[in-house]
Amino acid sequence: MTVDPFALLLLMLRKQAGRTQEQQADAINAASGRITVTRREISRYEKSENIPTNHTLEHIAVACGVPFEELQREAKAARARRREARRHDEEDLDAMKRRTVLEGAIVGVSAAAEPWQRLAAVLQRGSRVDEASVAALIDRAADLHLQELSLSPRHLQYKVEAHLDAITAVLPQAGQHERALTISAGETAALAGWVAWDLGEHTKADAYYKVTENCAAAAGHPPLRALALAYASYGDHAPVDKLRYLHQAAQDVRGRGNAAAAAWVHGRYAEEAAQLGDDAQALQALERAQFAYDFADHTSEQAWVRFVTPYRMDSLALSVYGQLRRAELITTADDALTRLGDGLPDGGVVVLGDLAIALLRGGDVEQGVHVTRKFAAAAQAKPTTMGRDRAHAIAGSLPSDQRDLAHHLRQLAS
Template sequence: MAIEFADLLLRLRRDAGRTQDQQADAINAVSGRPTMTRREINRYEQGKNIPTNHTLAHIAVACGYSLEYLQREAAAARARRKKDACREAEEQDDVKRRTLLGSAVGAAAAAEPWERLARALERGRKLDADAVAGLADRTGVLHASEGGLTARELKRMVESHLDAIVAALPRAGEHERAMTIAGGETAALAGWVAWDLGDHARAHAYYQVATDCAEAAGHPPLRALALTYASYGAATPAEAAQLLTQATKDVRGPGNAAAAAWAYGRLAEEAAGVGDETTALRALDRAHFAYDFADHTAEQSWVRFMTPYRMDALALSVYGQLGRQELAETAHRAVDRLGRELPESGVVVLGDLASALLRGGDIGQGIHVAHQFAAAAAARPNTMGRARARAVVSRLPASEHELARHLEQCTA
């Protein structure tokens, strides 16, 4: 975990086109104090030190990156380092015990058999609750990271975490169900990343194994996650609606309100796309109703992306496709909300908002938001952003040819 975080800091510096000395200067410029050095930057990037939250705030500004995400990843790295330190201490104690045993039986007997037995015992040791919780928490962090990282940035992290779960699953013991669910949630995210990168066959395979995990664990909400992700790549609107209808059934009951809001919102989008106004509006009402009861602190970790901004985006998409009069009111409410805080997952929200404002005739505000969307889409390119860029370009006035050209580059 510490190495992954070190890689992130290294990537941020390289993306900014800076040397380690220049990175230190940039951070010092933000902090107003000449305390950061090239040596400390190097230690961060080697995983030897982890910046404090105070320093992370300066790094976030210097690199134009999300402070919330940096703090979350740093906290995970510190927790991992602490566990590694404890494990290293235990291993050192084991070495001492084996050394004492070797002294007792003589140098000639201090050969490999008991060491092989010690390793076999280590491999067979069951996971404790803390280890399982750590893997599950990491799964949630990765799902939350999807809004702030591109698919290419996320791919290695997700696949590495899935490998860790696969390796740990045989030792899960009484925690097998929890580990199976975490594995399925990670596989579903890996499928979404693969789809975003255009590898649809790989995405389908990941979604299928996530569904298998849901069945093995007896956990329908996990299947809903895989089905809702899969709906974006469905061959036809009818197929997407079928997947989403099943997903809404899988998230019935307490503890799934945010997931239900997402599934119903997606169903509303698909119905609106084919002009089924009755189904679309009914599904959107159910999405809003479910979201009113959502408790993100107690529900599935993967629904952290279901924020008020995401609900705005779903409503804008539905009302825009149906040409409903609610579009203008929803768009202005979304503008007010974004005026207070731009979410990490702003690409989708800004794209839907710009399109809605232009469609509704508020050209000045629509162009303003379209510029924000273009910047966000360039920073975090993804498949959904490209689709929204095409929609925005189709509604821009001819005078905005430079903005249109920039957005067309985002769709390439």
């Protein structure tokens, strides 16, 4: 039986992810949260014996780290080809399919309709990857950093690791695009590390951060190392090591075009210095963070700085002032509460947690309990390591008449 170009595309996506048919089925089932396909079904897809439904295509897209709309379009074209084929007799059908697979196998990179179809052709022919395919991979990596604010860690992990597989498969054919793809691979690996840490997979996280630093060295791109070091500073390391990581990260984001990244790195340094009780260092670093943020331009800087929002800067300041027991805590909490309003920003679990702690420590118990309830709902909807840490801290700051709420938070923390 001759193979349809869409079946070839599915085959190429699996191979570039480095999976067997059974592993591909497992990845798709993990994305869906239940058993929806088997190894035999994967084989049928790749032999043109069956075409996945749109529902299954959604899970394939997640498992392979590709846009659902692209797969849906290619599947629709495959179904149309199948309907057309059924109008001919057996001889015409065989001839038509031979032409189709020939066209699909030798289609030029520039002539293919979609980036992912071009990528499949590049991998099949072993030629250089084209500029449009590189742009699609880089854009996908940037989009994953935006999705980090809204997706659960487990859901995001499948998407990020699948996309990292895709970039890794293409790198040997990158040619003149090697540096850009290496940077994108490093950014994706750093996000994979962060998600792994959020899920408690600390050894895995450290391995991803290390390979991110390797990508930074290979590409000659210091801000990428800063990303790995700043993420690693949240890990289970000695305080002096965390400050050393962040000091190096601050050196890596010096210069134009890194203002938002510098704001985050200096803010993290301030948090860790405050944790050690070093008032002078903490306040100096926080001032640098706030100064850098005044020059931030998220539209022109790296995609991974999108989470450094005014809300996140409020959170960093609240964390520092709260640990140092500074008088600025009260006014900063009031300003943060005003900025937050009735809404909840993307990635708001950490922001709400720090705000609740600040209000409770600052003496505004009524408002603190109100924000705590919002935090509890957000933390339950999107469980993360940072959310659990803050749940534990808030539970210990609640007044005695909020025992039920404190108990709920301790359950979230555990």
